[in-house]
């Protein structure tokens with residue numbers, strides 16, 4: 001059954017920057033429509049994991065499979081075309097293009113993503129639907145990306161990824177630098193995306209938000225997973241929280 005097959009499988013990957021050995025044997029699995037959260041303090045390798053999956057910093061060994069097919073070593077644009085969207089850390093929208101251009105450009109340059117059709121689930125995202133989802137963007141459609149607030153830029157980064165109709169969305173700290181109200185909105189958006197059968201690999205330092213929406217959680221520490229399980233198991237594990245997620249971690253969970 002397609003339901004049971006993993007959408008993304010990461011098997012024992014080892015990723016380096018030159019001689020610097022960062023990811024030291026990570027394995028994980030993510031099914032269609034699932035939200036899997038990766039938690040960990042600064043510098044533990046969260047972004048490197050996202051970059052490994054996206055093909056930006058390919059692992060030196062190990063396997064990455066999309067719907068059972070190997071994508072290890074594939075070019076990043078090829079991985080994107082096969083249905084993997086990226087919402088990078090720090091948004092990285094085009095500041096000198098308008099909101100409309102930001103949304104339309106990647107979709108037109110890089111066709112691909114989810115195939116439409118009767119068995120392919122909900123309809124694809126288009127400009128109207130993205131703007132309905134993000135009223136803040138609709139109101140600022142002709143403004144430059146650089147003129148948006150941090151929250152609006154985050155919505156734009158998510159909207160831009162959706163325009164390619166990805167099956168899997170890689171989100172790198174989408175709540176970083178946002179007010180609690182906006183963090184809540186980002187969490188709500190992810191829940192909406194999950195309902196529309198998008199899978200999300202979510203990297204976060206906002207533990208409370210991640211645990212509220214994730215189906216499964218991994219804790220990353222110095223390039224290795226030191227915990228994996230459902231959110232309730234992590235909430236009950238004060239030792240892992242204090243040791244690997246820090247004092248702020250237990251405060252956020254409480």
Ligand SMILES: Nc1ncnc2c1ncn2[C@@H]1O[C@H](COP(=O)(O)OP(=O)(O)OP(=O)(O)O)[C@@H](O)[C@H]1O
Pocket residue numbers: 017020022040041042043044045046047048049089
């Ligand atoms: N381009 C690079 N070249 C060399 N080392 C790097 C590079 N990018 C990251 N690193 C190192 O790899 C390790 C993991 O970095 P990474 O960015 O994956 O951490 P992170 O968990 O995403 O941190 P943060 O929460 O601060 O975003 C760190 O020690 C970092 O200094």
Ligand SMILES: [Mg+2]
Pocket residue numbers: 046047048089172
């Ligand atoms: Mg990072």
